[in-house]
Amino acid sequence: MGAHHHGPARGITRWLFTTNHKDIGTMYLWFSFAMFILGGAFAMIIRAELFQPGMQLVEPGFFNQMTTLHGLVMVFGAIMPSFVGLANWLIPMMIGAPDMALPRMNNWSFWILPPGFLMLASTLFMEGGAPAFGWTFYAPLSTTYAAPSVTFFIFAIHVLGMSSIMGSINIIATVMNMRAPGMSYMKLPLFVWTWLITAFLLVAVMPVLAGAVTMMLMDIHFGTSFFSAAGGGDPVLFQHIFWFFGHPEVYIIILPAFGVVSQIIPAFSRKPLFGYASMVYATASIAFLSFIVWAHHMYTVGMPVAGELYFMYATMLIAVPTGVKVFNWISTMWRGALSFETPMLFSIGFLVLFTIGGFTGLMLSIAPADFQYHDTYFVVAHFHYVMVAGAVFSMTAAVYFWLPKWTGRMYNETMGKVHFWISFVGFNITFFPQHFVGLAGMPRRVPDYALQFADFNMMSSIGAFVYGASQILFLYNVIATIVAGEKVSDEKVWDGAEGLEWTVPTPAPYHTFEVPPKVGAAPAHG
Amino acid sequence: MLCKKIMVFAGILLSSLPWVAQAQNQVNMSPGVTEIGAEIYDLHMLIMIICVIIGLLVFGVMFYSIIYHRKSRGVVPSQFHESTKVEIAWTAVPFFILVAMAVPATSTLLEVYDNDEAELDILITGYQWKWRYEYLDAAGEPVAFFSNLATSQEEIYNTESKGENYLLEVDEPLVIPVDTKVRFLITANDVIHSWWVPEISVKRDAIPGFINEAWSKVTEEGIYRGQCTELCGAYHGFMPVVVHAVSREEFDGWMAAKRAEQASDLAAASVEMSLEALMSEGEAVYNGQCMACHGASGEGGVGKAIAGSSIALGDVNTHMDVSIRGVSGTAMQAFGTQLSDIEMAAVITYQRNAFGNNTGDIVQPADVASYKQG
The missing domain is CATH 1.10.760.10 (Cytochrome c-like domain)
Known part of the structure; x- marks a missing residue:
């Protein structure tokens, strides 16, 4: 091995100036967990207010600030950075690279995130309050009718967008240039493939979001009328631009989750992933389709019928590649030798609940039926099934799966399983009844509701408190593992795990693959 | 071990069923009181049942695997990892199922969009946080009025007990005749709102600068309640829609009374x-x-x-x-x-x-x- 082995710098400068992919990955993961707790706290306020009909705890305006910040913090602060953190830790180790291709930019793309979120969170303390127009910030509610803090929101979005674009460029550059000899594209672990495709999506759509918020800024401060009908503009234009970003964004969130599950299910099935090539093609198809279906979020804006039909057909098509993925995962389990450690439990939880979210997605794609579903709690239930049970469950599975490799210590399996079951039950008690109230006619984003929705809302709130509390158990388990977990030293922590990251020592040393490994003929993915 | 956990979980779900069955806890979409509404309901049920069947098959296979292909049973894992035939099949079959879903969806959508030959036009304007209704076809002075939430602040802030139609009651409802194709022209004055009454199957965004069209032909007399469904500011949750569907005669009588009331208001305005x-x-x-x-x-x-x-x-x-x-x-x-x-x-x-x-x-x-x- 090379003579330049050296450990990390000491003290705070290790973290401020680091260009090490593992340090940066760790910071991303901790930061996103902090945001997860913050966004979760907002959700708890929402569910506490909705525990009973009537206004009890907060005012309607503040309630809207909570729904807005909950969405923004969870999407941009918790889910997206957590997967970037995972990519930082794992992609170099999975493709046999010593680090990311652009390590200094890597440092910068992490360190602009905390100021960005500080700016967003500071709006809570400003006159007029935080943004209260929903995470989709439809104009003109978010322009003419917004609190002055909207300007801070706009710049926060710019900062987060820059961070995402830089992170994505880094991932693309790393995967394209830093693969070990013999690591051809069709040997890449699926997690790397899904991230490569996600990174292209991010580079394509984050500038569109930046454009949308810049147009808002111009409307608010510089007298333009992009989104104001009174000045010759068009409020619906905002929605088209937003969802041209927003729909790919949904896949930006879920594709890396697909990648994680595609690593974990084979490991605990002790069997290679079924249909590797079709998984890659399905991911690429979903990414392509994600660009041409955006207006299915806008069925009720009064599009011409030809537009409605086009967006309906195109959206329904997404069910095909998504179905292929689900069938492949189940075929991977079929006739394997399954065991059910915590990462596998979360992956199976993902599989079941994400599929339910996929089914409701298919229902929502049917335009005439969507006239009844649109903007009700049915939609809220749908996207929490794909975002929480999809992205967050898979992220949780990933932490349990790779934590022993990162730390050289094993987490407490019993506590992990308890965490899973409480999460699973709590999640379903929270979100399953939301299908019912949505179908029965409860609109989303309301601080108060009619009496016939009371029972299910109370049930939903209880479930949310249970799910929220179970995350404290998760935090405790992770910290206890790092501090005092049972030591593991096998390179291959899990007997069924495949891939280059399982060939380096445990815990993974500060520098890995300073000399590129040789990748043989056998597939490196499971 | 896992079986036991599944049983426990199923038990929890089952024990919550009596709760689900209570009459006030509606769990499904209402077919409503229009032909289109019934069609939309059928479409919703069709797609949902197809999804449930596919779900049961897929999860059935998965749970079979979870139960019988366990490492703890000492099974030796098979190593197969592809099958072109199977993969083509499960790409093609879902595609044809989707085509089968698209056919009824398209025909229903075309009906929803058939705004022609309306017998009555009503202009609906969304305001922060109320609706304005204007009857456009009436000869003479158009009849127009605002419809505000009628629930009191005391009920909302829990100092008085809540009435039966809490948050779903207005001071002046929209009145429409039954068995009449009513066209709604929907717009807004400030931000985007959305006018929704589930039982008459109309939800359309009210957008400043745009006039959207929707229509409904209600077949049963009654009172139908809905709400604004697009976030429109602080009191978004407090702008309900109430529609009274009445017989043609009753509607004509109401219209005449409304017009007389407007005339007397006009006269009263000149009095000190x-x-x-x-x-x-x-x-x-x-x-x-x-x-x-x-x-x-x-x-x-x-x-x-x-x-x-x-x-x-x-x-x-x-x-x-x-x-x-x-x-x-x-x-x-x-x-x-x-x-x-x-x-x-x-x-x-x-x-x-x-x-x-x-x-x-x-x-x-x-x-x-x-x-x-x-």
């Missing part, structure tokens, strides 16, 4: 009113229109304070300008078209004499009318 009459009318208008933003005792909130404000204590013309034309670029709307001259005169008089603003000024309906004219 006493301070007491203006104050009591003004208080009612204030509580219905101003309180949400300006506070129950004029202390302000989303809007500025009225108690001690320079506008309420200053020049009457400025006060009228702000109230009638609004303040552009802010949430203060132009109320000139929303309130009658009597209501406007009363609420301005009220604001100038309540909350400690003892100016003694009296604004008459005629003053408002002449201000509006120029």
Whole structure:
């Protein structure tokens, strides 16, 4: 091995100036967990207010600030950075690279995130309050009718967008240039493939979001009328631009989750992933389709019928590649030798609940039926099934799966399983009844509701408190593992795990693959 | 071990069923009272049942695997990892299922979009946080009115018990005749709203600068309730829609009464009113229109304070300008078209004499009318 082995710098400068992919990955993961707790706290306020009909705890305006910040913090602060953190830790180790291709930019793309979120969170303390127009910030509610803090929101979005674009460029550059000899594209672990495709999506759509918020800024401060009908503009234009970003964004969130599950299910099935090539093609198809279906979020804006039909057909098509993925995962389990450690439990939880979210997605794609579903709690239930049970469950599975490799210590399996079951039950008690109230006619984003929705809302709130509390158990388990977990030293922590990251020592040393490994003929993915 | 856990979980789900079965806890979409609504309901059920069947098959296979292909049973894992035939099959079969779903979906959608040959046109305008209805086909003066939430603040803030139609009741409902194709022309005055009544199967966004079309042909008399479904600001949850579907005769009678009422209002506006009459009318208008933003005792909130404000204590013309034309670029709307001259005169008089603003000024309906004219 090379003579330049050296450990990390000491003290705070290790973290401020680091260009090490593992340090940066760790910071991303901790930061996103902090945001997860913050966004979760907002959700708890929402569910506490909705525990009973009537206004009890907060005012309607503040309630809207909570729904807005909950969405923004969870999407941009918790889910997206957590997967970037995972990519930082794992992609170099999975493709046999010593680090990311652009390590200094890597440092910068992490360190602009905390100021960005500080700016967003500071709006809570400003006159007029935080943004209260929903995470989709439809104009003109978010322009003419917004609190002055909207300007801070706009710049926060710019900062987060820059961070995402830089992170994505880094991932693309790393995967394209830093693969070990013999690591051809069709040997890449699926997690790397899904991230490569996600990174292209991010580079394509984050500038569109930046454009949308810049147009808002111009409307608010510089007298333009992009989104104001009174000045010759068009409020619906905002929605088209937003969802041209927003729909790919949904896949930006879920594709890396697909990648994680595609690593974990084979490991605990002790069997290679079924249909590797079709998984890659399905991911690429979903990414392509994600660009041409955006207006299915806008069925009720009064599009011409030809537009409605086009967006309906195109959206329904997404069910095909998504179905292929689900069938492949189940075929991977079929006739394997399954065991059910915590990462596998979360992956199976993902599989079941994400599929339910996929089914409701298919229902929502049917335009005439969507006239009844649109903007009700049915939609809220749908996207929490794909975002929480999809992205967050898979992220949780990933932490349990790779934590022993990162730390050289094993987490407490019993506590992990308890965490899973409480999460699973709590999640379903929270979100399953939301299908019912949505179908029965409860609109989303309301601080108060009619009496016939009371029972299910109370049930939903209880479930949310249970799910929220179970995350404290998760935090405790992770910290206890790092501090005092049972030591593991096998390179291959899990007997069924495949891939280059399982060939380096445990815990993974500060520098890995300073000399590129040789990748043989056998597939490196499971 | 796992089986036991599954049983426990199933037990939890089952034990919650009696709760689910209570009559007030509706768990499914309503087919409503229109033909289109019934079609949409059938479509919804069809797609849902297809999804449930596919789900049961897929999860069935998965749980079979979970139970029988366990490492703890000592099985040796198979190593197969692809099968072109199977993969083509599970790409093609779902595609054809989707085509089968698209056929009824397309025909229903085309019907929803058939706005022709309406027998009655109603213009619906969304305001923060109320609806305005205008009957366009009526010969003579068009009948128009606002429809506000009727639930009291005391009910919302839990100091009084909540009525049966809590948050789903209005001071003046939309009245439509049954068995008549009614076309709704939907727009908004400020931000985007969305007009939704589940049982008559209409949900369409109300967008400033656009006029959207939708229609409904209600087959049963009754009262149908809905809400705004697009986030439109702080009181988005407090702008319900109530539709009374009545017989044709009843509708004609209601229309005639409404027109007579508007004519007598017009006549009353030329009569001089006493301070007491203006104050009591003004208080009612204030509580219905101003309180949400300006506070129950004029202390302000989303809007500025009225108690001690320079506008309420200053020049009457400025006060009228702000109230009638609004303040552009802010949430203060132009109320000139929303309130009658009597209501406007009363609420301005009220604001100038309540909350400690003892100016003694009296604004008459005629003053408002002449201000509006120029």
